Amino acid sequence: MSRPRVVILGAGYAGLKTAKELSKKNVEADIVLVNKNDYHYESTQLHEVAAGTEPASKITFNIVDVIDTKKVEFIKDTVVKVEKDDKKVLLENNGELSYDYLVMALGFESETFGIPGVDEFSLPLVNIKTAEAAQAHLDKMLSNYQQSKNELDLSIVVCGAGFTSIEYLGEITNRIPKLAKTMNFPMDKVKITCIEAMPTLLPMFSEKLGQFGIDVLKKRGVTFKVGTPIKEIKENTVVYEENGELKEVHAxxxxxxxxxxxxxxxxxxxxxERRGRVMVEKDLRVEGYPDIFMIGDVSAVMDEESGRPFPTTAQIAIKQGEAAANNLARLLNNQPTEAFTFKSLGTVASIGNNVGMGQILGGKEVKGYMGSIVKKSIINKSLLDVGTAGTLLKKGRFDYYH
Ligand code: FAD
Structure with missing residues (x-):
C-alpha cells in the first residue's frame, strides 16, 4: 500500500510551521510543500521593505534551507484551485497534485472593499513584489522633485490607519528626513496624510496607548483624517467623505x-468563505471535509471567550501550524484530533526603528524605546519559529542600542 500524501499549500508562517513540525514527528506519510516562490518572507515586516528601511533580503530566506528536504518535498508553483471532491490541487506549471490530507495556508491578499480605482491607482503592501514596487515608486517621486519642483512628488497618502499603516508611517517618517538630505528636497514641503474611515484610530490598543502612537506620528508631520471613508482613488487623487461632503487630497x-x-x-x-476566510472546526479542519485543514489568514477560528473569531495574525498562524501538524500526526496514527487552543502573547506595533507600542502578556503595556525592544524580540522569536538558529543569526534584529 502506498504511503498517504500530505500536501501543504503556502509556505508563510502557517504552512512552513506545519511542514517543519510534521517532519519532526516521523509520520508514515509523504509530505509535500507548495509555494509560489522559493523563499519565505516575513510578511509582518513588509512595511520596512515598502518604506526602504530594510532590503527584501533582510526579511526573506530560502525555504529549502529551513526544512528537512529528506522528509519534505518542496515544489515551487502557484496553486490555481483545489478540486476538493476529487482530492487534488491544480498547479499553474506542474499539472495536478493528489492528496490524502491537505493543509491550506495560502495567506492574505489586498482588500479593496470594491472601492473604484484602488487596483489602478494605489500601491498595496501584500508581498515582496508589491512592497518593492512601493519603495521604488516612493524613491522615484521624492528624487523627481529636484527637477520637477512639483510638490505632489513630495506628497504621500496612506489609506487606512490600521496596524500596517501605522507601522509603514513609522518607517517612512524615519527615512524621509534622511532622504531629504541626500536627494536634496525641502522637508517643509513633504506632506504625509493618513485617511481612516473608522471614528477611532488603533482600536486594538487602549485609548492611551493608541494616542501615544498617533502623537509620535503627528510630531513627525503626519496629518490624520479620521471618520473619513475613502470613496474612490483616481490618478494621483484620493476622494474621501467628510461631514457628508466629498473631498480630495492629491499625491x-x-x-x-x-x-x-x-x-x-x-x-x-x-x-x-467570507472575505477569503473559512470558519473552521475546533481541530482546524473544514466542516464536511475531514481531510482538509485551513489555517492562517485563510481561516477564521472562534474565540470562545469573546464569542468572536480571533484576529488573523502571524502569531496565531504559527500556533495553527503547530496544531495542524499535531492533528495530522494523530490522524495518521489513527488517533482522535485535538481542539486548537490559543492564548495571545500580546500585540506590539513598531513606529520606526526605535519606537514601539503594545500590550504584552498579562495586559502590561509597553511603549517608546522599550516597545521597540519588545517588537524586535517578537521578530526574532518568529524567525526561530519558522526558520532556524542560522536564520535568526543572519536576519534577526540585534540593533537594540541603535
Ligand atoms: P502568509 O504569511 O501570507 O503566507 C502565505 C504564503 O502562501 C506566502 O508564502 C505566499 O507566497 C504563498 N502563496 C499565496 N498564494 C499562493 C498561491 N496561489 N500558490 C502558491 N503559493 C501561494 N501579524 C502579527 O502577528 N504581528 C504583526 O506585527 C503583524 N504585522 C503585520 C505587518 C504587515 C505590514 C502585514 C501586511 C501583516 C502583519 N501581520 C502581523 C499579519 C501577518 O503578517 C499575517 O497574519 C500572517 O502573515 C498570516 O500568515 P499565513 O501563513 O496565513 O500567510
Missing amino acids: HTIIWTTGVKGSHVVGESGFA
Missing part, C-alpha cells in the same frame, strides 16, 4: 493599507 504616492482578505483560491475552490 503622487498613494499607499493602500486598509485591510486584507484571505487568498482568492479559497473562493475559487468552492469553500464556504
